[in-house]
Amino acid sequence: MMMRSERVTSLRTLLGAATLALLALPAQAAPDCGKLVHDGNSYTVCTLRADRDEIRLFHSDAQGRLLGSFSAIDSALEPEGKQLTFAMNAGMYHDDRSPVGLYLDQGVQSGPLVTRDGPGNFGLLPNGIFCLKEHAAAVIESRSYAADAPRCTYATQSGPMLVIDGKLHPRFLENGSSRYIRNGVGVAADGVTVYFAISDNRVNFHSFGRLFRDELKTPNALYFDGKVSRLHAPSIGRSDSGFPLGPIVGAVGPDD
Template sequence: MIRAALIAFALFALKGAPAGAAECRNLTFEGNSYTICEVDMARDDLRLFLNDSSGAPYGFFGSLDDALKAQGLRLGFAMNAGMYHEDRSPVGHYIEEGVETRGVIDNAGPGNFGLLPNGVFCLREGRADVFATKRYLREKPDCRFATQSGPMLVIDGALHPRFLPDSSSRYIRNGVGTTADGQRAVFAISNTVVTFHEFARLYRDELGLPNALYFDGNISRLRAPGLRRSGAGFTTLGPIIGVVTPAK
């Protein structure tokens, strides 16, 4: 019995977490609290979602989970994934299951989205990448899913040039960064109010990621079942990013 248990433990250690299980954890960096969720693109089924079969926005993680259950699936980790208008339609570029519903916006504008450079989070087969928008337009990656937001937090290892170390603008913020090889997507949400500069330093200095993109602030929400976070809230969401797993 003991030998069998040791073998089972060894196999688990070799294989890592169960298939489709994004790993979430809490950490403190420079005195600020964050929750980090890492997605392994070789293992996890990461997707973007916006509207249900009737064309109405899912709006809530629970509504999306209910829809997936009808397909024999369930929603694991999830997060809001980019800025949206009052009708929940994306402010910027959006692709879902290879279908583009909004084109790329590459000009400067008001608000955080228009604080160039902004960027695009792109999912392709077995990889995830954050592209600055100009690079995205040059390279034209064939994304199965994509969402545009802004500003970029980290661009090729450098912080966004407009971020101020002594800024007084503090919000709950969330975003995503990717490894250079595209094999990991790392999502973060602050549990305390932080500045852009502080949030970007988390990605560059603590997580060591070359490119990272801001998703939103104020309405930022996270579903992390392993940490008993449902992400429930009163405000309906626009685009949602999440890991899909078989229902058990």
């Protein structure tokens, strides 16, 4: 029979082990957002970790009504006692704000995977998928995804790819004349560090791709959009507004 003093010692040991286990987990923190200048262009870059931050995709509420804005998402999160700590538009959409390509929400697909050439930036192959898995993230070229789809909790398709296996998209021109405020995402080689970037001045695809390849060192990166690119980053006092958006990516934290 275990004596009382032995039971107390055993309980303390278990509590100590539990405390150490909790301390070993990465602590959730506000996304690290800041300015970065690369090759004469200014960007705002937010760094998140898929093994620490609660990153989700947002499009519609439980009744199927379009969210479309950062403020609407914040309102939808209130019953959970949570709020957005970061967000940006995350993929192209039709006039009715439905996703142009593949879209997964909690593993449920509501948009088709598109792997064919087509008009506009989305159809400038190769395009790609931003995939959020449990404690991990990836940017995957669309045809590779079609051949061997991973288990993504959330996924959004966009295009073109900015960086493919360490190389710029083959159609990008160094002196390309198409310049817009652009935003996109890249995932580091560790599979957990995620860089979300938006340009502060108008840039072409070649410059934007080189930001991810040469400065952020991401082996794969994906373009989200231009013209309507927007960022919500309360940590730096920024929350862009405008017409309703389609897919939105965001990090969720406690509502302080």
